[in-house]
Structures are given as structure tokens and as C-alpha cells.
Amino acid sequence: DGGITQSPKYLFRKEGQNVTLSCEQNLNHDAMYWYRQDPGQGLRLIYYSQIVNDFQKGDIAEGYSVSREKKESFPLTVTSAQKNPTAFYLCASRSVANTGELFFGEGSRLTVL
Amino acid sequence: GQQVMQIPQYQHVQEGEDFTTYCNSSTTLSNIQWYKQRPGGHPVFLIQLVKSGEVKKQKRLTFQFGEAKKNSSLHITATQTTDVGTYFCAGLSGNTPLVFGKGTRLSVIA
Numbered sequence A: 001d002g003g004i005t006q007s008p009k010y011l012f013r014k015e016g017q018n019v020t021l022s023c024e025q026n027l028n029h030d031a032m033y034w035y036r037q038d039p040g041q042g043l044r045l046i047y048y049s050q051i052v053n054d055f056q057k058g059d060i061a062e063g064y065s066v067s068r069e070k071k072e073s074f075p076l077t078v079t080s081a082q083k084n085p086t087a088f089y090l091c092a093s094r095s096v097a098n099t100g101e102l103f104f105g106e107g108s109r110l111t112v113l
Numbered sequence B: 001g002q003q004v005m006q007i008p009q010y011q012h013v014q015e016g017e018d019f020t021t022y023c024n025s026s027t028t029l030s031n032i033q034w035y036k037q038r039p040g041g042h043p044v045f046l047i048q049l050v051k052s053g054e055v056k057k058q059k060r061l062t063f064q065f066g067e068a069k070k071n072s073s074l075h076i077t078a079t080q081t082t083d084v085g086t087y088f089c090a091g092l093s094g095n096t097p098l099v100f101g102k103g104t105r106l107s108v109i110a
Helices: none
Strands: A004-007 A010-013 A019-025 A031-038 A042-051 A054-057 A064-066 A076-078 A087-094 A108-112 B004-007 B010-014 B019-025 B031-037 B044-049 B055-058 B061-065 B071-076 B085-092 B104-109
Touching: A004 A087, A010 A019, A019 A031, A019 A087, A019 A108, A042 A064, A042 B085, A076 A087, B004 B085, B010 B019, B019 B085, B019 B104, B031 B071, B044 B055, B044 B061, B071 B085
Parallel strands: A010 A108, B010 B104
Antiparallel strands: A004 A019, A019 A076, A031 A042, A031 A087, A042 A054, A064 A076, A087 A108, B004 B019, B019 B071, B031 B044, B031 B085, B055 B061, B061 B071, B085 B104
């Protein structure tokens, strides 16, 4: 089945450790996105990529990094510089940037102890 | 930058009552999308509106895009327990990525 796979679903880390969240899609979509969701805050854009080997900062990119070496993959690293990393992280993709619906993965819930 | 405001933040209704959530953008939108997120789940696309004044229906759900393309609404007639979740609007303006509202969390009391 086509879709977006995020892993891990739940992750616990100690403060000061970098964490990488995986996002893989087999929908042949060009554009991929990372959102952060906090209670009452909606979805805030961290990074997005419209084509391979290119990505742009979203509204809250500080403390995060990404790469887009393959069309199917868009991993997100939460670095130790992110001051409040505990959150629900959602990866999404769409066929072409800035048009059409977003398809979301099931999310990764990161808790930093 | 572009902002999308959504109200109310929470809504509790008795089953069978109607429900409406409203979305307002600080800029004119090229289109607006609506998503639903069930508790513990991920957002799922419901619909996209593109034309000024457009109204679309999906069974008990009615979506409307304002004449000025700066506001939108989602109305649910006769809510059911299956309607529980958070409803998000998301606006697209120019070449910027979608901007999401903070969502309206709907609770339905049976």
C-alpha cells in the first residue's frame, strides 16, 4: 500500500542528545514537510523540501536539521539546541509543492527527559 | 507573515446538535483546505476550496469559502459521536507553504 511511514512512533531521550526521526514515502511525491504539534498550537512548519537535494526553513526551524538525499526520504534531526523538543512530530507529503492535499504519516511522539 | 485564525478553540455539543468552525486569514488565499484529526491520530484531508464563494458538501458537512477568499467555515449538521476530533483549516497564499489554523476540537456528548 502507498503511504508515509514515520518511525519510531514513540521515542524517549535524555536532554542534550540528538534524535533523528525517520520519514519515508512511496507515493512518488515531490514535496515533503515536517510539522510539530503541541497541544492548542495546531501544526507548525519546521522544514520543507520541494525537490531532492533542496529544502527550506519553516516557521520554527531553530534547533532542527533535515536532509533530502532521496525522493522517498526526509529525515528530521532534533538537535540538543532545540530548547523544548518534547512534542508530536508529523511528516507529510504532497504530489507537487503548493497544490493538492497533504498526506500525513502517523506521527512520532518525542519525549525528552 | 501570513496568519490563519480559527475559532472556537473548543466546542462541546450534544449529539444531534449542529457545529460550526470558522477560519480567517490575514491575507487573500489562493485556496483553503480542511483536515480532520481524530484523537490520537494524524490529520486527514477533507476538502479543498478554490473559488470565491464556493460551497461544497460532503454528507452532513458543508464547507464554504468567502467571497473575498479570506475566510472559510465548516458546518456539521446533526453531529454524531464519529465527528469527534480536531478540525483544522489550512490556507495557501502565493508560493508559501500551507499555513494551518490552531484547530477546533469538537467533543460530542451522546
